[in-house]
Every structure is written in structure tokens, then in C-alpha cells.
Amino acid sequence: MSNEELQQQIAAWEPAAEFxxxxxxxxxxIIEPPxxxxxxxxxxxxxATFFDYMFCLTCVDYPEHFMMVYHLRSTRHxxxxxxxxxxxxxxxxxxxxxxxxxxxxxxxxxxxYDLFGIHFNNHPDLRRLLLDDxxxxxxxxxxxxxxxxxxxY
Numbered sequence: 021m022s023n024e025e026l027q028q029q030i031a032a033w034e035p036a037a038e039f040x041x042x043x044x045x046x047x048x049x050i051i052e053p054p055x056x057x058x059x060x061x062x063x064x065x066x067x068a069t070f071f072d073y074m075f076c077l078t079c080v081d082y083p084e085h086f087m088m089v090y091h092l093r094s095t096r097h098x099x100x101x102x103x104x105x106x107x108x109x110x111x112x113x114x115x116x117x118x119x120x121x122x123x124x125x126x127x128x129x130x131x132x133y134d135l136f137g138i139h140f141n142n143h144p145d146l147r148r149l150l151l152d153d154x155x156x157x158x159x160x161x162x163x164x165x166x167x168x169x170x171x172x173y
Contacts, residue, residue, distance in 0.1 A: 021068065021099050023047040029068055034059050042102070046091075050104045053115045063092060063103070064121050070094045071101070074118070077128035079136045081162045086113050086138060090125075107138065114139040117146075135160040 021029070026047050027039050037059075038050040051059060063071045076091035088105040107113045117140040119126035129140045130149040137158035140146055148155065157164050 021097055023099075023101075026069065026099060026101060030059070030063075033062050045100065047101045048104060049101060050087075050106060053105055053107060056105050056118070057116045060090075060103070060118050060121050063101075069099075070096045072096065074122035074124050074128075077125055077132065079132045079138055079160070081136065081160065083162070084108070084110075086110065086136065088115055088132070088138065090118070112139070113137065114141055116141045117143040119143060134158075137161065 023041060023046075027049075030037055030049055031039070034051060034055055036051070036055065040048040040050070042048060049059075063069050071092040071094050073093045073095055074090055075093055076089075078089050080087045080089060086107040088107065090103040090105075091100070092103060093100045105115055107115055113136075115138060117125065117129055119129060119140075126143070126145070127149065129143055130146065132138050133140060133143075133146055134148045134150050135158055147153075151159075159166070
């Protein structure tokens with residue numbers, strides 16, 4: 021499926037989605053948190069798309085919002101895309117877990133929780149992965165204050 025065909029299919033499922041392309045490789049789809057689960061389930065299970073592999077998940081801290089970034093691949097069809105979710109609540113950022121749709125999301129979501137403080141609703145084991153349990157703050161956020169000034173934004 022070409023990026024244009026993929027865009028048409030996703031737009032039919034989620035009319036509010038925004039689309040951009042990075043070069044010619046990845047179609048980028050930007051949605052809001054309430055649309056995430058329904059669109060992810062369609063992308064994973066519909067034969068036309070069948071994105072069976074989530075190979076990367078990360079977060080970006082922008083001044084006005086967080087952006088969850090999911091890189092998806094269909095091993096059956098050979099196409100790839102990037103699903104982005106804009107989280108505007110910087111005080112209590114949250115989004116639904118996708119680890120029941122893509123098992124690889126479980127550890128990625130724990131890492132994002134640990135380093136950015138994004139809460140994943142209904143995650144089966146949401147706890148720190150890399151940092152000590154008593155660590156204060158989220159070191160990959162732009163507003164993180166490093167007590168020894170090793171990180172400066």
C-alpha cells in the first residue's frame with residue numbers, strides 16, 4: 021500500500037487525523053488521545069493495513085504538548101508509518117496503553133513513563149524501568165532540573 025493509499029484509508033477511519041510525510045518513507049499521522057485505541061486496533065487488525073509490528077515508541081517534549089511517536093510496520097504488506105499522539109495536558113499527561121495490541125509496547129511504555137512521566141492507562145505493570153523507585157522527576161522533560169547541572173536546556 022502506498023502512503024497515499026494508506027492516508028486515504030486512515031482518513032476514512034479517522035477524519036480528524038492530520039497527515040505529513042517525512043521524505044518518501046513514512047506517512048505521519050497525528051491524532052488526539054481519545055482516538056488512539058480505535059485507530060490502533062484498526063491499523064493492527066484490518067487486512068488492508070495489518071501493522072503487526074511496532075518497532076519503536078518514544079516521546080518528544082514540545083513547549084505546548086508532548087508527542088507520543090509510534091513507528092509501525094506491516095511484515096505482511098511491507099509498508100511502514102508513524103502514528104503520533106498529541107498530549108496537551110502537561111500537568112498529568114496520559115494516554116491509553118497499546119501493549120495489548122502490540123506486545124512490544126509494554127517495555128517501551130514503561131521507559132517513556134520512567135523518563136517523561138507519561139501515564140499509560142490500563143498498563144498491566146506501569147512502574148519505573150531504568151531509574152530508582154525514589155527518583156524525583158522525569159529527566160527527559162524540558163522542565164527537569166538536574167541538581168548537578170549535567171542537563172541544560
